Amino acid sequence: MTALVFPHTFVPWFRAVAPYIHAYRGETFVVGLAGEAIAAGKLTVLAQDLALMHAMGIRIVLVHGFRPQVDEQLRLKNHPARLHRGVRITDAVALDCAQEAAGQLRFEIEAAFSQGLPNTPMANATLRVVSGNFLTAKPVGIIDGVDHEHSGRVRKADGMGIQNALGAGALVLLSPFGFSPTGEAFNLTMEDVATEAAIALQADKLIFLTETEGIREQPDDPDSAIDTELALADAERYLAQWPEPELPTDRGFYLRHCVRACRAGVDRSHILPFAVDGALLQEVYTHDGIGTMVVDEKLENLREASSDDVSSLIALIEPFEREGVLVKRDRTEIERDIDHYTIVEHDGVIFGCAALYPYVEARTGEMAALTVSPLSQGQGDGERLLKRIEQRARAMGLKSIFVLTTRTMHWFIKRGFQQVDPEWLPEERKRKYNWDRRSQVLVKTL
Numbered sequence: 001m002t003a004l005v006f007p008h009t010f011v012p013w014f015r016a017v018a019p020y021i022h023a024y025r026g027e028t029f030v031v032g033l034a035g036e037a038i039a040a041g042k043l044t045v046l047a048q049d050l051a052l053m054h055a056m057g058i059r060i061v062l063v064h065g066f067r068p069q070v071d072e073q074l075r076l077k078n079h080p081a082r083l084h085r086g087v088r089i090t091d092a093v094a095l096d097c098a099q100e101a102a103g104q105l106r107f108e109i110e111a112a113f114s115q116g117l118p119n120t121p122m123a124n125a126t127l128r129v130v131s132g133n134f135l136t137a138k139p140v141g142i143i144d145g146v147d148h149e150h151s152g153r154v155r156k157a158d159g160m161g162i163q164n165a166l167g168a169g170a171l172v173l174l175s176p177f178g179f180s181p182t183g184e185a186f187n188l189t190m191e192d193v194a195t196e197a198a199i200a201l202q203a204d205k206l207i208f209l210t211e212t213e214g215i216r217e218q219p220d221d222p223d224s225a226i227d228t229e230l231a232l233a234d235a236e237r238y239l240a241q242w243p244e245p246e247l248p249t250d251r252g253f254y255l256r257h258c259v260r261a262c263r264a265g266v267d268r269s270h271i272l273p274f275a276v277d278g279a280l281l282q283e284v285y286t287h288d289g290i291g292t293m294v295v296d297e298k299l300e301n302l303r304e305a306s307s308d309d310v311s312s313l314i315a316l317i318e319p320f321e322r323e324g325v326l327v328k329r330d331r332t333e334i335e336r337d338i339d340h341y342t343i344v345e346h347d348g349v350i351f352g353c354a355a356l357y358p359y360v361e362a363r364t365g366e367m368a369a370l371t372v373s374p375l376s377q378g379q380g381d382g383e384r385l386l387k388r389i390e391q392r393a394r395a396m397g398l399k400s401i402f403v404l405t406t407r408t409m410h411w412f413i414k415r416g417f418q419q420v421d422p423e424w425l426p427e428e429r430k431r432k433y434n435w436d437r438r439s440q441v442l443v444k445t446l
Contacts, residue, residue: 016414020285025057027204030165033195033249034210035065037274038105046209047112049280050171051127058284059166062198063174064109065190066101067248086246086253087140090187098187102175105129109173130170134158137178137192152178152186156195159200161397181437195257199264208254208262209274209281213337214292215255216393225394227288227339228357229387232262232296258294264317269294274393287383287415302388305341310334312350317371325407326369327437342388344381351376354385356392356401362426362441363399369404386415394446401446404439417442 037046046283054060074081074097081088110129138155140148155178165172174197176188191208198206218224219238234257241261244251258269272291274277285290305313313334320326334341337355344352351371358365367389372381393401402425403412409419422433422441433439 007252017285021056024204024284026059027060028061028201029053029205029207030061030063030194030198030201032063032190032206032208034190034208035067035069035275036211036248037209038064038108039068039130043108043112043276044115046274047109047115047281048384049278051113051125051213053280053284054127054171055125055404059165061162061172061174061201061203063176063190063194063396064105065176066098066105067135069105070094070097070099070187073101079406083246084143084146084148085244085285087143087148087189088187089148089314090153091332095150095185095187096417097102098177099185102177106173106175110179113171114225128168128170129173130165130168132161132165132171134161134174134197134271135178137180137188139180139186146184150185150187150190152180154178154188154196155180155196157193157200157203159197159443162197162201176312185210186214189212191254191257194233196260198261198266198269200261202265205270205284206258206266207270207280208257208371209270209272210254212251212254212271213250213273214271214290215251217394219251226290227292229292230292230382231302233295235259235294237261241388249261254294255294262294262296267295278300301346302342302344302384305338305343307335309336309343310338310343313338313343313353316350316353316373317369320371325435326371341383343394344376344385346376352381352385354389356389357397358393358398359426360396360398364426365393365401366399366401367401370408382411383415390444399446400443402441402443404433404441406439409442411439412442414442415444 031050033046050060050062061268071081071302072128074094077093077097079093113127113129135154135157136155140153162172176190176193179185179187180186194206194208199411215230216222217227236259239252239256239259242252247253254271258271261309268281270291270293272283276290279290283291310331314331315325317329321328340355340357342354343350351393354370355368357368358364360431370382370385389401390425403417405412420443422430424441424443425433
């Protein structure tokens with residue numbers, strides 16, 4: 001039988017994944033799974049991926065949706081599905097349909113997590129799924145004169161009860177159903193349940209597996225790349241500009257819940273496409289991910305440098321120049337090229353910088369002077385600077401960026417750069433190449 005493991009690719013990949021395994025062990029992720037994903041036949045594979053994440057120490061709360069399943073039950077009963085401003089009006093018949101759909105989906109999800117066939121990702125896995133009355137609900141009420149009847153919103157998620165179940169090693173499964181203190185049942189939305197659960201748990205991540213790919217870097221251009229890291233302030237600005245979303249495919253539909261979660265203390269919120277195989281694993285265990293991550297950057301500011309920053313940049317760079325890590329740049333050179341620099345500052349203090357020098361005719365650009373203060377290393381500032389430089393390069397129409405380095409080659413290789421011969425350099429840059437320094441040239445295609 002042909003071997004399926006290739007050491008020259010598997011070993012580097014596994015080593016690259018290891019830091020993320022360590023980083024996320026013991027953290028709590030709330031995963032909102034759209035009912036459309038289950039209707040599309042994705043449940044078995046997603047259960048395998050979630051079980052794998054659980055085996056690597058992540059505490060998981062899974063919230064399932066059931067929009068298409070409820071609609072199907074209504075069709076079978078020849079009862080119309082009624083919506084107002086995107087919210088289902090749940091009359092007595094729709095409530096029965098929602099209860100039937102939720103019960104059936106719970107059964108299917110528990111069955112998916114119970115599979116342990118040999119030669120499958122869940123072989124030898126033991127994963128307990130716990131459900132319960134972790135949610136209390138309140139009615140949506142009357143909006144625009146329309147009574148939403150048994151449609152509700154989350155009044156409270158029992159964070160302590162969920163934590164106890166997670167602490168016992170279980171995966172917690174929440175259905176979009178809640179009960180009032182008087183025992184009245186309410187039909188909820190997956191998005192509301194997942195968001196409120198994440199807030200109650202102060203989860204490390206809230207992840208939505210959705211019909212959409214995420215938010216694009218140019219939201220009005222459907223062909224632009226997915227913005228893999230969206231600042232909370234930018235997300236809020238988008239929502240203020242866009243029409244009120246009603247359908248799950250509307251671009252602000254999931255984003256508004258991501259914003260609410262981040263504002264309430266959830267570290268990271270993600271929008272992923274369930275149609276992409278392994279989207280969860282790619283988002284969690286690779287550097288760039290595959291969807292959009294919303295992150296609150298209120299404690300730091302990533303921006304382009306100005307002339308007021310020159311002295312601070314010199315103070316940041318000089319120690320690395322003395323050690324020979326960076327090529328020496330005098331003050332005049334930095335002042336002249338200040339518009340090439342991006343900086344990251346925390347509470348007004350500059351902790352990192354990087355510069356982009358474009359070679360427009362060659363459709364490439366050099367990232368130079370990437371520097372992170374020893375006081376801030378290990379906190380992701382280097383990666384944020386790299387991402388911003390990539391964004392600036394794309395905006396200029398460049399197809400690649402390159403770096404010259406003598407000591408940090410592996411850091412760049414882990415982030416998608418490949419080593420090339422110095423002869424690859426654009427002619428203008430090749431003339432300035434210091435052959436005595438013998439810097440390694442690494443290129444990343446954008």
